[in-house]
Amino acid sequence: MTCLPEKVTPMKGTMHAADHYRRMLSVEPHALRRLDGSATILKCHRDQEIPDRPETAGHWCYLIAGAVRRSKIRPDGRRQILELMLPRDFFFVSDDQREETVEAIAEPTVLASYPAERVDLLADRDRELARELRGLSSQLLRRTRDQLMILGGVTAVEKLGWFLLALEKRASDQKGQVELPITRYDIAEYLSVSVETVCRAITDLQQRGIIALVGTRKIKILDRTALEEHGGKTPQGRKPGLIAA
């Protein structure tokens, strides 16, 4: 139960449970639905690693419930979260990832897994599927670029603000309300700041009436404009609007 997860074989759901989740699978009219037949339903515990299928050369996953992170350890021991997967996200898990690990971070995490070879074979024959895969890739790329914008932010408040907005866009219970699927520690590693700074940023935004906490894991966005504009205050006398004299 430490941060470094023990490597445990994910339990396959029982027949009954598998069918239950299989029904939640095909939520969109995607050509990818054709793959459902070769899908394996996996139910993982917190901190359990995903790529546990030595037979395959990687696999595509569709997250049904919970949350998954892709992370990498730096030489100095810090962990950097490279990607955060939420329900209804597709993602690829390669098996040759050296230092990269993909693991579940929410308590019941359920996902469907498709062997890469099968996907490739099917894509060879199915144009629509092939096109959707290409679209998916560009989506993934865009999401990663969004994260670049977050990490490139100057102040912690700015980073957190963008993070909350991005999260709301991806997984909003209701408009203006964000359910945090992960701990502050994960947020810190995602934003590449210390946990304490995350807390302070949250407190700061709260005290200025930009957000409001409901419990510790749910956040209401009160002033969206302020969040978008680097948290509402201009740090260190930076002059907005100019990029070149």
Place this chain on the structure above:
Amino acid sequence: MTCLPEKVTPMKGTMHAADHYRRMLSVEPHALRRLDGSATILKCHRDQEIPDRPETAGHWCYLIAGAVRRSKIRPDGRRQILELMLPRDFFFVSDDQREETVEAIAEPTVLASYPAERVDLLADRDRELARELRGLSSQLLRRTRDQLMILGGVTAVEKLGWFLLALEKRASDQKGQVELPITRYDIAEYLSVSVETVCRAITDLQQRGIIALVGTRKIKILDRTALEEHGGKTPQGRKPGLIAA
């Protein structure tokens, strides 16, 4: 000639020049070579925007010479470089990019451009091409993730170190030698730090004998290990090797 480029139509090379560059095009035994027939050779000036073809719904590009950046302006006016393209890189340029701009940043920048529709059509029929496109996407994704690791670095020295190593891996004249294709300002925007900090980081690494400058645009890596290990010094008493008690 300010930082904000004027929008100029890229000059198409003359027949002669086009043929010259076309010969430099197909350097690898890729199925993508089959696209060369529908390629347009573009020669761009510094700070010239790339997506200048309103007829298409985006296009793939192959960079032959020079350098290209994809960037986005923040609400506070700073520019974030999302991607740095070097010779022999493929990249996609979408036309609907709102705030994203793609522009040449080296003096003669030459690239081949393939209309997206044509690529898609061809990929429908050509399995090998389709597979290569998928491989290309995952390569782009990996490169973007590398950049995430760079941006997530704590100190400026660390960021710069990773940047130099990544650059060396991608475009090494010789082993241990890196030609900087861009200005300090571009590096700063890529690393999301101020120009001054970039200079100071370079000076710092130089004084500690980890790198050596040859002119201002060429860098020799003297101590690769030190670069990999967060610049060789442990900042603020961080203890390496541990991520969880």
Place this chain on the structure above:
DNA sequence: CGGCTGGTTGACGAATCTCAATTTCGGTGG
């Protein structure tokens, strides 16, 4: 020569990191 862009260095203030202490929360066992 004068102007301009790119590059470098110094000083000061702001923001973050680390260490440390404290509080809250959830679950577990008596």
Place this chain on the structure above:
DNA sequence: CCACCGAAATTGAGATTCGTCAACCAGCCG
């Protein structure tokens, strides 16, 4: 049901790094 434990979350204090402002140097071009 309640006490207790550990993990998560929060807050404070001192140290460090980075951003801004400012000055200065080096090529380059007209």
